[in-house]
Amino acid sequence: MTKFSELNLNPKVLKAVEEAGYDTPTPIQAGAIPPALEGRDVLGIAQTGTGKTASFTLPMITLLARGRARARMPRSLVLCPTRELAAQVAENFDTYAKHVKLTKALLIGGVSFKEQDALIDKGVDVLIATPGRLLDHFERGKLLLTGVQVMVVDEADRMLDMGFIPDIERIFSLTPFTRQTLFFSATMASEIERITNTFLSNPARVEVARQATASETIEQGVVMFKASRRDREGTEKRKLLRMMIEGEGDKCSNAIIFCNRKTDVDIVAKSLKKYGYDAAPIHGDLDQSHRTKTLDGFREGDLRFLVASDVAARGLDVPAVSHVFNFDVPSHAEDYVHRIGRTGRAGREGKAMMICTPKDEKNFDAIEKLIQKEIPRLDNPLAQAPAETPAPASDEDKAAKPRRTRGGRGRTKHADAAPTETVETTQPAQPEATPEKAADKPTQSDKSRGGNRNRRNDRGGSRDNNVVGMGDHMPSFIAKSFDERRAG
Known part of the structure; x- marks a missing residue:
């Protein structure tokens, strides 16, 4: 040697x-x-x-x-x-x-x-x-x-x-x-x-090594993650990150967490600090003095989690970084090699974990193609047990179900509302329609065209003077009065 x-x-x-x-x-x-x-x-x-x-x-x-x-x-x-x-x-x-x-x-x-x-x-x-x-x-x-x-x-x-x-x-x-x-x-x-x-x-x-390969001393893994709702993706993704960190326990002595965007670097660092994690951000928009102070604290062990953009993927030589978390799948496959290369340095063992959402799958496939190996899939800590099948409703439950009211489509009676009495109204009997009247009875299309046409016909005299458009339940006294007038 x-x-x-x-x-x-x-x-x-x-x-x-x-x-x-x-x-x-x-x-x-x-x-x-x-x-x-x-x-x-x-x-x-x-x-x-x-x-x-x-x-x-x-x-x-x-x-x-x-x-x-x-x-x-x-x-x-x-x-x-x-x-x-x-x-x-x-x-x-x-x-x-x-x-x-x-x-x-x-x-x-x-x-x-x-x-x-x-x-x-x-x-x-x-x-x-x-x-x-x-x-x-x-x-x-x-x-x-x-x-x-x-x-x-x-x-x-x-x-x-x-x-x-x-x-x-x-x-x-x-x-x-x-x-x-x-x-x-x-x-x-x-x-x-x-x-x-x-x-x-x-x-x-x-x-000395095949191009774009990761060190064999680095254990790699990816969690395939899909949010329950699009507007909750960021919140659930940060929760998943915390659960992944907790799952590593004491083995995670320190870690670098990589994000694609500077805004996400700040958000993730702030979220981790909110939940009690010792974390700080580093990206290109920060003053050089602040970046140097943050890096020195991470190297000396005073800072446990460094949330970084790709500006820190190169040039960070901290020998004992135990973990690298890719909060985002890098846009360029080569950046993945450099990110995870922050751990497992100089022959040490390291672990690199990544979160992949459905929109990242194209970039993820490019990474596996570049490193020419399949990254092992990890269990999602956020995964929930299958929902229980609801039991059949009893007769009492069916009776308690709200019923649709006659006030309009889609309106239901509130389950907690007091029941109201049903008042039956007796309608006066209508006279039987004679064949002549039956012929004059308006059709549904006549009703839909409204009363303007009826009034126009009355003025023009092209039709007889039968009253139309009064509905199927016209009171008998009205019909009687008109019948008397016609008879006279």
Whole structure:
């Protein structure tokens, strides 16, 4: 088995590695460090959590150990997609370069330009930056990239997802053609392949795991969830999350809960705190100082649950995260690999659980297709027992049922209302209709046309003067009076 001492690293770097407690390199480190020390371009593909950061940090420090930086002209450049990942790289640099006199600067958003300009003016050996803030400094005339000897692009596929590829291409054009390029990614999309073919020269390809695979030490599972009502989906989904956490018990020492939208991050964190869980949100809209404080609390164990957007899916290096909960199925299948990669790091065991609603099934199928395995289905803690069949109604129940009234369709008599008496009204007997009168009796269609036609016929004299439209129950005295008038 390869040891760090066999990789031709600077003795001072080896000493720092030993003090950090490492003896054996990971597969990606063992494969990428030797060609990087030879000055070759490197294309590294490995799943998250396998030590890619040290794969470029250790050879970079060894190569830069000799030489001196000039003002505003960094000797090396590390590009990261997020502030958190850039901060992690800076921490790794401090750990492994503590016995080597090298300087660094961290250029990320949320920090004063003035402080960063002061560091650049002194001259730095290593410049660690996000693409947007780096170009801001360049356009302000505070930075020159013509002295870059080693350029590193970390999490290139995340750069693609965040729309940084045009910025990356522009930054490449600002650096010397003779630079050495180290390109690392967990997945290799077609657009990433195009960039590597354009800007890397005969790279050493180091692929230590199948593309877009999760660590075998991570136990995965999914709960297929359907809300009882559409307007209650959010409430029931958050309840399901709490039940899943409770179901893990003491095994869930800490966890990262991922949501797709920033608004959901805030809502879920607030809901968890309401029910007594120690939780805090982190997403791109929060101030950098607040994000740093939250992450430090999670790393130190003061915070149990970190509710995050995908801004935290990359760059979070907390060795002992026991669980990852995907409150939402990620829109991009590759993000699933990075999310669950926050647990089960460095050979540890971890557990990743996800909630999938019917509208997420398309994205869920894409995830299973990408990782080329079926994610085990878990029982839904919210599932209820089948409803009991109601017993047949007794005679008393039938008698107590409300009956339909004659007041109109759909109206029923209230069950608790006092019964009313039924008053029968005796109708006067009507005279039998003679054949002549029967012929003159109005039809139902005549009634529906109303009395206007009857009055019109009376005025025109086209019909006789029989009274029509009085209904089937015309009082006999009215009929009698008209009969007397006609007889006269």
